[in-house]
Ligand SMILES: NC(=O)C1=CN([C@@H]2O[C@H](COP(=O)(O)OP(=O)(O)OC[C@H]3O[C@@H](n4cnc5c(N)ncnc54)[C@H](OP(=O)(O)O)[C@@H]3O)[C@@H](O)[C@H]2O)C=CC1
């Protein structure tokens with residue numbers, strides 16, 4: 371059994387108490403949002419319209435459907451991949467290998483859903499099942515995180531994450547102990563981060579669009595925009611799948627309840643909130659306003675993609691002609707930091723682009739309710755917190771060079787503001 375590691379790593383999320391609170395708060399928030407989105411007043415800050423009884427949450431059919439979805443995505447993950455990528459170097463100097471076939475999984479899922487619908491599959495009935503499906507996903511996340519916690523007890527010390535090994539079971543269960551839990555080639559964290567939740571999100575959006583068409587004759591322009599923007603975001607994530615290998619979640623965070631619940635339940639059931647809201651609260655949106663919103667989304671996407679691609683290209687090969695002319699700072703680790711281009715504008719240009727897109731996803735829902743802006747508010751808090759965590763890690767990693775970078779690029783996310 372591996373001894374607890376990293377016990378001196380500073381505790382995050384308010385330590386064991388904060389982790390215990392989040393274990394309850396995150397699922398409660400998700401169910402609150404699901405209930406409120408379909409209620410008339412749709413008040414984000416008000417009480418839920420009713421408290422669902424066990425019969426509204428528990429459905430063997432929903433559980434079966436959810437497990438079949440996970441099974442389908444796992445089977446698609448195991449299909450031959452166009453490429454196998456290597457991850458970052460690990461503590462023991464080894465590198466893990468990852469299949470790059472996420473976009474293929476998205477396309478095959480679309481094909482299967484298309485075939486199902488033409489054979490009579492009632493996609494428009496899915497929105498009625500959101501509550502029991504979310505319950506099934508939450509249950510799965512709890513059981514799966516328990517499995518991951520136990521599995522980590524058998525893992526060698528070198529396989530453990532820098533955080534998540536405090537010795538406090540609740541904290542470690544929440545944060546995750548093992549960095550890259552796997553069975554053979556099947557990497558649980560990498561699979562969950564990009565497949566069932568992200569693809570499930572766009573499928574739920576599509577089902578909401580279909581139900582709106584069934585109810586009102588055709589989908590509204592607002593629903594088309596939300597579906598289109600979020601499909602672009604998910605398609606982009608899967609097209610640039612390899613880039614996820616350099617994100618904080620894969621490199622630094624253990625795989626525990628936070629990510630398992632986040633990937634499997636939180637993403638599909640709360641990120642589809644705008645489309646859920648639009649089904650029950652139709653909004654009239656004119657073409658001029660729709661064009662402005664498209665422009666906002668395009669600007670956000672341009673910054674998000676430009677910044678992420680610039681960093682990934684640079685990390686893969688600093689002499690790549692696309693980044694070779696950028697100004698850099700040398701660090702004691704041998705790695706360099708970009709100080710011009712996107713990364714010379716603010717220290718997290720990719721977060722800025724992501725936030726601008728988040729705004730564009732909410733605007734089609736109008737300004738009469740706060741609820742569709744939940745994603746923007748939550749995401750701002752998540753990214754500000756994430757930026758602070760990354761800052762600490764970079765300070766540790768790069769020391770003086772990081773200080774120099776912060777001096778040269780003083781703003782974190784929004785130029786001249788933050
Ligand atoms: N939709 C959602 O719910 C969420 C989306 N995201 C998105 O995921 C993406 C990835 O985010 P995340 O993993 O947090 O962070 P980043 O992709 O920004 O990665 C941060 C890392 O980049 C490297 N880095 C920082 N500054 C520089 C520089 N100047 N030059 C070169 N490398 C630098 C450092 O790692 P090193 O030096 O070791 O390479 C640092 O640890 C973002 O676009 C974010 O918006 C994130 C969370 C949730």
Ligand SMILES: CC(C)=CCC[C@@H](C)[C@H]1CC=C2C3=C(CC[C@@]21C)[C@@]1(C)CC[C@H](O)C(C)(C)[C@@H]1CC3
Pocket residue numbers: 396563564603606607614617619628629631632633636637
């Ligand atoms: C509140 C809660 C449960 C927090 C858990 C956070 C997770 C929901 C997010 C942490 C990092 C994420 C990323 C994406 C989705 C949300 C989570 C899992 C991401 C896959 C979305 C698509 C992007 O293009 C991305 C690949 C850059 C991104 C990676 C981080």
